[in-house]
Amino acid sequence: MAVKRSSATEFFLYYNSMTCLVKGLEGDYTTVDFRDESCVSGKIVHVDGFMNIEMENCYYYNSRGRKYPFESFFVKARNVRYIHIPQDKDVLTIIENQLSTFRQPKQAVRKKLTYKEKRAKNYQKELLLNLSK
Template sequence: MGGRRRARHSLACFVQALEGQRVVVELRYDTIVRGTLLGADDQLNLQLSEASYQPLQGGQSQADYIYIKGRHVRFIHLPGKLDPAATVEQHRKRVAAAVRQHAQQQAQAAQQPAGRLHKGAQLQFGDATAGGGAVDPAGGPP
């Protein structure tokens, strides 16, 4: 539990709040990647779409998708007109809403007995009304 709480109050939470926005990521060894942030995890591994990749000495390359390991990230340059506090608060509200929705779906699924087997439940094979009768799982008649 402690790790989950720590993750909510870390730099990773702020970077995750930037999902959907254009960012500039500076990597070690003087490489620049620009793109739309699709996702980030707690280790700052980043997923970017519609990205351009440019080493210090070399030509620029385009890619539909780039995955960057967090250990290679030196800086993440933020959009110019970003309000950090509002961005993080919106992200926290989205996450809380998603957690509530998931809990509601799990509660609804637990209340629906149809098609669920419970530990120790007895199974019957065949249809007694069609003259087939029940069949013992061992292979013989009941």
């Protein structure tokens, strides 16, 4: 899954918070506990850089324990208290995989040398040739 980078803030939060861990759980079934003592269990479909979570095929459990089925469910980041990590998942490998897949190597940009740079480079070559003799 690719990260949709809609803003620089979202990109920053993705790399500098635990959002990458939750992003690594996309496609897995898990439980998200809310601040108001309720929770939702289902499949994580999408996580954005702010840790807003879209889920599908889920059940919402209110604070009294009543169960309500939902086809899709959106969780705003500010309401999240805990996210249960499945036991078969290794947290460290999820984070490493997420960070490595979105790390893009910088490509060297070849610039045209100025007259001064060319002259200095040629002088350096001549100097090295004279020293090696």
